[in-house]
Amino acid sequence: xxxxxxxxxxxxxxxxxxxRVLDLSGLPITQVCEAGSGVEALTVLADTVINLALVDINxxxxxxxxxxxxxxxxxxxxELPVVVVSTEGSEERIREVAGLGAAFVRKxxxxxxxxxxxxxxxxxxxxxxxxxxxGGGGADF
Amino acid sequence: xxxxxxxLREAAEQTFDTLCFMLPExxxxxxxxxxxxxxxxxxxxxxxxxxxxxxxGSLQATLVGNMLGTEEALPAEDLDDGLKEIVNVxxxxxxxxxxxxxxxxxxxxxxxxxxxxxxxxxxxxxxxRVKIRYPDGWAEVAFYTLAPAMESC
Numbered sequence: 001x002x003x004x005x006x007x008x009x010x011x012x013x014x015x016x017x018x019x020r021v022l023d024l025s026g027l028p029i030t031q032v033c034e035a036g037s038g039v040e041a042l043t044v045l046a047d048t049v050i051n052l053a054l055v056d057i058n059x060x061x062x063x064x065x066x067x068x069x070x071x072x073x074x075x076x077x078x079e080l081p082v083v084v085v086s087t088e089g090s091e092e093r094i095r096e097v098a099g100l101g102a103a104f105v106r107k108x109x110x111x112x113x114x115x116x117x118x119x120x121x122x123x124x125x126x127x128x129x130x131x132x133x134x135g136g137g138g139a140d141f
Numbered sequence: 142x143x144x145x146x147x148x149l150r151e152a153a154e155q156t157f158d159t160l161c162f163m164l165p166e167x168x169x170x171x172x173x174x175x176x177x178x179x180x181x182x183x184x185x186x187x188x189x190x191x192x193x194x195x196x197x198g199s200l201q202a203t204l205v206g207n208m209l210g211t212e213e214a215l216p217a218e219d220l221d222d223g224l225k226e227i228v229n230v231x232x233x234x235x236x237x238x239x240x241x242x243x244x245x246x247x248x249x250x251x252x253x254x255x256x257x258x259x260x261x262x263x264x265x266x267x268x269x270r271v272k273i274r275y276p277d278g279w280a281e282v283a284f285y286t287l288a289p290a291m292e293s294c
Contacts (some may be wrong), residue, residue, distance in 0.1 A: 010250070013223040016209045017160070042256070058248055087233025091242040107230045108159035 009056040038062025057086040152234040179254035185245035190286035198278020225251035
């Protein structure tokens with residue numbers, strides 16, 4: 001089974017960086033969609049089947065925690081695996097994210113760290129995927 | 142103050158290394174003075190203030206290009222977007238390093254600083270400043286508070 005991934009970050013460069021890591025990861029990714037805010041992300045989620053979201057916290061209009069709350073409250077997408085990718089270092093915010101069922105990766109991240117978090121996040125939902133070519137030092141970044 | 146300076150240096154070097162694959166260079170060569178670009182970000186929380194980053198020489202295209210893994214010329218808008226993301230990451234990491242993981246901060250969206258003056262629209266009390274040399278120029282990072290000087294650092 002292949003993945004449609006949504007990358008949500010108000011920085012176009014950071015979205016491009018995350019997308020590049022995913023492209024090089026060896027993960028079976030079909031499509032990477034992008035959104036610059038929580039509001040844009042909800043529009044994408046309404047129109048497209050997404051299997052994994054990588055979400056920044058500090059964004060204008062609707063931040064990552066608000067977006068995550070909206071996702072968990074929506075019957076259609078409440079089980080969506082989410083990895084929060086942020087500069088946040090506070091335990092309180094990280095607990096809040098974990099309480100909403102999301103993994104957390106701190107910026108700056110190494111490609112290996114991000115890929116490992118993605119594999120952990122989707123592993124339960126997509127156990128049939130073959131990750132033998134992905135993760136850790138397996139991919140050429 | 143010494144702790145803050147080393148935390149600032151460590152956060153900046155780690156960000157340049159991990160995000161931009163750039164390692165600092167030891168050299169006695171004279172630093173280029175020309176300001177290329179600068180950005181700053183404000184924060185509020187247990188301490189209020191801002192962090193600024195100035196690039197001198199010709200670093201910006203390399204830093205941002207490395208983030209995307211490209212040597213192609215990027216539009217100015219993307220170069221500025223990348224610099225703002227770098228300053229955002231440095232700020233988040235230095236705040237956690239100096240005030241711990243119990244502190245909760247909010248950061249405003251980073252903004253570019255007018256390169257003709259190099260000065261920010263807001264003043265503050267400078268707590269630490271570091272210069273880091275790279276092959277194509279150098280980066281200068283400074284941490285300011287709006288409250289009285291930080292006793293804990």
